[in-house]
Amino acid sequence: xxxxxxxxxxxxxxxxxSAVAMLAGxxxxxxxxxxxxxxxxxxxxxxxxxxAFIAMVQITVYAGAIMVLxxxxxxxxxxxxxxxxxxxxxxxxxxxxxxxxxxxxxxYALLAGGRGPLLAxxxxxxxxxxxxxxxxxxxxxxxxPFEAISGLLLAAMVGAIVLTRDEPKEKP
Amino acid sequence: MNIPTSYxxxxxxxxxxxxxxxxLIRRNAIIAFMSVELMLNASNLAFIAYARSLQQLSGHIFxxxxxxxxxxxxxxGLALIxxxxxxxxxxxxxxxxxxxx
Numbered sequence: 001x002x003x004x005x006x007x008x009x010x011x012x013x014x015x016x017x018s019a020v021a022m023l024a025g026x027x028x029x030x031x032x033x034x035x036x037x038x039x040x041x042x043x044x045x046x047x048x049x050x051x052a053f054i055a056m057v058q059i060t061v062y063a064g065a066i067m068v069l070x071x072x073x074x075x076x077x078x079x080x081x082x083x084x085x086x087x088x089x090x091x092x093x094x095x096x097x098x099x100x101x102x103x104x105x106x107x108y109a110l111l112a113g114g115r116g117p118l119l120a121x122x123x124x125x126x127x128x129x130x131x132x133x134x135x136x137x138x139x140x141x142x143x144x145p146f147e148a149i150s151g152l153l154l155a156a157m158v159g160a161i162v163l164t165r166d167e168p169k170e171k172p
Numbered sequence: 173m174n175i176p177t178s179y180x181x182x183x184x185x186x187x188x189x190x191x192x193x194x195x196l197i198r199r200n201a202i203i204a205f206m207s208v209e210l211m212l213n214a215s216n217l218a219f220i221a222y223a224r225s226l227q228q229l230s231g232h233i234f235x236x237x238x239x240x241x242x243x244x245x246x247x248x249g250l251a252l253i254x255x256x257x258x259x260x261x262x263x264x265x266x267x268x269x270x271x272x273x
Contacts, residue, residue, distance in 0.1 A: 008175050012183045019190040019210055028202055035206050038187075042217055049180070049224045054216075054235050061239050066209070066246050073250045074202055077257050095196035099189050106185040110178055125227060134232050142233050149240045156244035160251035 007048070015041040028074045032067060039063045050129040180221035187214035201253050201263040205246075212242050 015038055022034040039062045046055035127133045138146055187210060194207025216235045223231025257263050 002174065004174050008179060012179075015183065016186055016190070019187055022203075022206065022210070023190060023194045023198065025203075028200060031203050031206060035209065038210065039213060042187075042213055045180070045183075045217065046220055049220050051220045051223070051232055051235075054220060054232050057236060057239055058216075061243055062209075062213070066243055069246055069250060070202065070206060073254060077202075077254065077263060092197055095193055098196065099193045102189050102192055103185065106189070107182075110181055110185065124224075128227065128229065129224075129232060133229060134236070137229050138233055138236065145237060149237060153240065153244050156247045160247045163248070163251040163255050 008045075011041055011045055011048075015045075029071065032070050032074060035070075036063050036067050039067070050124060052129055053131045053134045054129070177221050177225040181218050184214045184218040184221065187211075187217065199265050201256070201265050201268075204265060205249055205253070209242065209246070212238060 018034045018038040018041065022031045022038065025031040025034060039058060043055045043058040043063070046052075046058060191207045191209075191211035191214060194210065195204050198204050198207065216238055219231045219235045219238075223229065223235075253263055256268060260267055
């Protein structure tokens, strides 16, 4: 057991526990807060995997902006309590079977195409994953997709406004 | 961090499966939607792990784009949930069965 492995296992257990707590929570606000914990844990893993820029984007965009939007909608709709009503009788068994099938499939893919150990830090390229290197790649090789993303965000913003706008009453 | 890539990808697979279970068993639309975010996040973790293992920075760019698309998806998805709540007064996904034949 190296310190790296212990650190990874602790973060993995925290991530899985917060994900399970999110699924099991009866109150939607608690679920959202557990998801924030999960996202922050994964951001720490990103930092350990030499992805400092992505870790910061994860915290500001995901744990910050997106989760605030979720909490805002939960509060707006007053839907803290999870929906009640009769469960579909076959839903849970079928979902468990499908989940087990998914795990088996992914374990097969993982073991069949297994990669070696992560490279040692010393063998990494200089500045791998730093904001400078990511920015250089983003604005040189991926400039067109970057601009396309801005169009997508604009379209999503217009769509959200159109969907939630109150239609003005029209004369027949 | 010197740990095998497969460990990180296994964690990603477990988180993805938990997200899939959430989509299947939760009927609160907002929690099902948060489970979708969990799945996107799990795929991002696999991207980062392989980017580190293969020394390809393109993986980081993909994660950046996935996060941007997730932000757009959340904006539209939550707008849809608010609109459904206005007409149905419920966000239980079982109630949204108007198109059922």
